[in-house]
Amino acid sequence: MKHGFIFTGTDPQLAVELAPLAEASGWDAFFVWEGIWATDPWATLAAAAMVTDRIRLGTMLTPVPRRRPWELAGQTMTVDRLSNGRVILSVGLGVPEEFEPRFWIFEDDPGRKVRAELLDEELELLQPLWRGEPFAYEGRHFHAKRTDSMLPPAIVQEPRIPIWVVGVWPRMKSMRRVARYDGWIPNYAPPGAGIDPNLQQRTYTPEIAAEAIAWIRAEREQAGLAERPFDILHEGTTSGTDAAADAAIVRPWADAGVTWWLESDWNVPADHVADYSRDRVRAGPPRF
Template structure:
């Protein structure tokens, strides 16, 4: 079992986040992660940081802890930009990045989707997430990659360098458990950072049932991470 901290990317300055990461590593924590909001939880009065730049500062102050986002709503990000950001951080940190992804909060929880004219329909966002993940992995490959989908087009591009980690950066998937879409998506990637739909934290029974589902889908839990939140 490993332990990590999930910190806000709002209401704090980047130097303080870097110091938090340093102190967490010294105290024996295994990972330090940031939320990914454009406007932190939709509150325009809260000073909000770019998580990737803040994580780069955290990487320079640490040597061991894993670093990443929990979670990046990938439908609101250009996957090729995320490819560059994650690879740069993975190289800077010596292969310590984990990318957490999800569809993003509902409009009632994060009004910035409305403020910036972004996709509001969660089903469409889910389709964009799945396609963006396909694009992201293709761009991480270091090979010439093409894609022509419903939401994204890549016209024969090779992005170098590739990630420090091989074969690629691990991907954790967030969303509401036991909803079918997020649960199925999480089992398809490298880890689950699902929350209990309607009540937030997974229960011990949830973790057991989720593990059984992932084992059924994948044939094994080896190399798979199940993240459980708590306070």
């Protein structure tokens, strides 16, 4: 199991301070969050890339349907090159307006169906954009005219920057999207219930994760992708001070097949985020 730390604050200077501290403290990845009218995560990660050598860098997560794919391609390519191939792109549909109106102050939520269409089309379009070669594209929402001039450099990583995708288990259309890419960020919709983040946290268990992971493996094998790396994520909170208690939290997820533990605590008050983040990062990831 690998371990990432998610910085839940908003100060870019603090984030750039924490990234090398996380690297020195044994973490495998450092993530910042991406909002609407917020600190620019990719500018922050570009600065973090210049003060780190090993740790992977990314967002948790990027609401791709809210972005222009050519701009996202340029930002991720830039950080990938600055970091010599250490970027991870975590993607999802974005928070619905009914759960977080703050993210929809500049536009109206077009609905889950349209956001899903945008996500699929933009992920497809990112692939040729990252190669920095002439191409043409025609989709329902986007198009690209072929050009041979002013082409950007290609990304460092092959065959692409790893793409971790939010998928709702057991909704098969959502999960089939996950299986085509490089990692699963789990959401869970209990039978008979909608997609409620609070309900998911109460009802999603390692046993359910293991069931979904087995399905993903079978789906990828059928698609001829079984030999390609694939990550399974779980986000949670450990103390950093009680190794036995922390191990008891993390171990069942590792046994279920989770490959990345993402440490976060979104309930820390804004005026305590700096002290909390420094202390938790310095304590290192939960080990067992």
